[in-house]
Amino acid sequence: MPIVVENLVHIYHEGTPLEIEALKGVSMNATPGEWVSIVGHTGSGKSTLAQHLNALLVPTRGKVIIDGIEVGTDSKEHRKIRQLVGLIFQYPEQQLFEETVFAEIAFGPRNWGVPEGEIPSRVSEALYLVGLDESFSKRSPFQLSGGEKRRVAIASVLSVRPRYLVLDEPTAGLDSKGKDELCALLEKLKTSGTGIIHVTHDLELALDFSDKILVLEGGKALLWGSPEIIVEELIERGIEGLVMPPVVELARRLRDVGFDVPVTWKAQVLASAIEENLQK
Amino acid sequence: MKFLNHLTLGQYVPASSIVHSIDPRAKIISVVVVLSGIFAVNRIDSFLLWAVVLFVVVKLSKLPLSMVLRSARPVIILVLFTSLIHLFFTKGEIIFQYGFLTITLEGVMMAVKIGLRLVLLVMYAGILTLTTSPTELADGLESIFSPLKRFGFPAHEMAMMMTIAIRFIPTLLDETDRIVKAQIARGAELDQGGIIKRIRSFIPILVPLFVIVFQRADELAVAMESRNYKGGEGRTRMYPLVWSFKESIFMLFTILTTLLIILLDKRIWL
Ligand SMILES: Nc1ncnc2c1ncn2[C@@H]1O[C@H](COP(=O)(O)OP(=O)(O)O)[C@@H](O)[C@H]1O
Ligand SMILES: [Mg+2]
Numbered sequence: 234m235p236i237v238v239e240n241l242v243h244i245y246h247e248g249t250p251l252e253i254e255a256l257k258g259v260s261m262n263a264t265p266g267e268w269v270s271i272v273g274h275t276g277s278g279k280s281t282l283a284q285h286l287n288a289l290l291v292p293t294r295g296k297v298i299i300d301g302i303e304v305g306t307d308s309k310e311h312r313k314i315r316q317l318v319g320l321i322f323q324y325p326e327q328q329l330f331e332e333t334v335f336a337e338i339a340f341g342p343r344n345w346g347v348p349e350g351e352i353p354s355r356v357s358e359a360l361y362l363v364g365l366d367e368s369f370s371k372r373s374p375f376q377l378s379g380g381e382k383r384r385v386a387i388a389s390v391l392s393v394r395p396r397y398l399v400l401d402e403p404t405a406g407l408d409s410k411g412k413d414e415l416c417a418l419l420e421k422l423k424t425s426g427t428g429i430i431h432v433t434h435d436l437e438l439a440l441d442f443s444d445k446i447l448v449l450e451g452g453k454a455l456l457w458g459s460p461e462i463i464v465e466e467l468i469e470r471g472i473e474g475l476v477m478p479p480v481v482e483l484a485r486r487l488r489d490v491g492f493d494v495p496v497t498w499k500a501q502v503l504a505s506a507i508e509e510n511l512q513k
Numbered sequence: 514m515k516f517l518n519h520l521t522l523g524q525y526v527p528a529s530s531i532v533h534s535i536d537p538r539a540k541i542i543s544v545v546v547v548l549s550g551i552f553a554v555n556r557i558d559s560f561l562l563w564a565v566v567l568f569v570v571v572k573l574s575k576l577p578l579s580m581v582l583r584s585a586r587p588v589i590i591l592v593l594f595t596s597l598i599h600l601f602f603t604k605g606e607i608i609f610q611y612g613f614l615t616i617t618l619e620g621v622m623m624a625v626k627i628g629l630r631l632v633l634l635v636m637y638a639g640i641l642t643l644t645t646s647p648t649e650l651a652d653g654l655e656s657i658f659s660p661l662k663r664f665g666f667p668a669h670e671m672a673m674m675m676t677i678a679i680r681f682i683p684t685l686l687d688e689t690d691r692i693v694k695a696q697i698a699r700g701a702e703l704d705q706g707g708i709i710k711r712i713r714s715f716i717p718i719l720v721p722l723f724v725i726v727f728q729r730a731d732e733l734a735v736a737m738e739s740r741n742y743k744g745g746e747g748r749t750r751m752y753p754l755v756w757s758f759k760e761s762i763f764m765l766f767t768i769l770t771t772l773l774i775i776l777l778d779k780r781i782w783l
Pocket of ligand 1 (some may be wrong): 254276
């Protein structure tokens with residue numbers, strides 16, 4: 234059962250002078266076990282789209298269907314949707330409020346009615362996934378480092394075992410090691426069958442990990458497809474305002490001067506192609 | 514789901530109109546004069562005159578009328594409540610009776626007047642905040658109160674606190690919105706259960722909000738100090754307030770209109 238978004242339009246403050254059309258007819262889809270990235274500038278509507286997937290926003294027009302449940306038709310169904318789709322906001326560490334890490338991670342499962350006996354194992358599992366050891370569970374979330382807080386916040390969503398995980402710029406403010414670790418975690422979740430919907434403005438990161446990419450610009454879907462398709466478009470036409478990843482840019486320039494190199498964003502692939510070219 | 518986006522009181526809507534361009538001091542004093550004028554009158558026709566004046570000012574300000582009307586929304590409950598109390602508890606000529614409920618002619622008049630008065634008060638105040646940016650408002654207040662500095666009244670500090678508070682209202686609303694959403698996404702239920710449960714359910718929102726507020730306050734203090742902010746002493750303005758002929762005329766109009774309506778209300782010349 235997939236997530237399906239069809240011609241989604243969202244207008245903030247409709248009918249007032251502050252009216253903003255944040256999404257202007259966007260379509261996309263995702264299935265469990267798939268990694269979908271939503272890429273675009275600040276203000277392009279990424280967060281607005283992400284919040285529809287969790288029924289926090291309701292479409293002004295168009296459809297958002299989560300595993301057969303349509304957002305907005307029956308608000309009683311929204312809790313079901315929220316249990317299916319975990320949403321991790323930007324800077325999730327700001328949502329921490331409990332006295333201990335254990336209670337923080339248990340908050341979600343308790344809200345969803347997971348039996349109390351099962352909670353310790355849920356917490357351990359979530360801590361393990363984000364790479365924190367058991368000793369953290371008794372500490373106060375407010376005394377942790379920034380990186381540890383973020384892991385706890387992510388664990389507090391994973392403990393619900395969502396079928397889909399939507400992350401709004403989860404790498405913002407992380408160093409490159411933190412980014413790599415987070416991506417490794419998401420990859421692991423994906424392999425175990427979770428659908429990953431990753432909102433980012435980092436095209437390179439999206440190309441590296443995604444099965445499908447949605448490029449948003451000014452509330453419109455500019456492109457939708459596999460990384461290969463996106464890169465091809467980038468090279469053929471260029472995408473207004475999107476920074477070309479350096480490797481893609483290099484490949485493009487090499488092709489311009491007659492090298493026979495593939496359209497790629499992978500440094501390794503480009504390097505061996507250049508080597509072959511030079512040997513000829 | 515929409516949270517917290519119903520707040521228009523205190524929201525500035527920029528436009529290029531004569532009302533927007535008048536010096537904030539003139540506007541603030543005018544509003545005080547007009548509010549006194551509304552308190553001073555007591556007849557329904559006087560309130561209608563005030564409504565006509567309001568309509569003219571709204572037209573001059575180029576704001577949609579609906580927006581100004583909406584600025585009264587936060588006090589609607591208060592207005593209804595006060596009006597109802599007057600409707601049922603004013604003694605006089607009974608025009609309707611049902612069980613212990615009696616409505617008198619005087620009661621109806623009272624209810625209408627109280628309602629009109631409250632709504633007019635809020636709307637005139639609303640026009641001020643809709644056409645004057647928070648910074649202008651604070652500058653205007655500082656300037657109006659600065660003669661009191663001699664007696665130790667912290668006019669500058671008050672204005673600065675007000676500016677900062679107003680500046681952070683939208684930011685904090687955004688933060689609150691985000692935290693509310695984050696906790697709902699984690700399964701929090703904010704509007705379920707009895708009163709104790711409801712109060713408890715705000716803890717996941719209040720704690721993060723306090724943390725953020727203190728963090729912000731800290732950062733802002735550092736940012737201000739590192740720019741060598743030392744209070745109002747010797748500070749100059751980027752946009753000095755100018756009181757020109759226009760402002761004098763505007764004040765004159767305000768005072769004349771107010772006097773006229775009060776005189777009409779009191780039937781002085783009859
Ligand atoms: N709560 C809101 N109220 C009004 N406008 C909003 C709100 N949230 C976002 N917007 C507007 O919608 C547009 C898209 O914003 P957003 O979805 O946050 O983009 P992104 O996440 O890509 O930066 C922006 O113009 C933004 O100002
Ligand atoms: Mg965003």
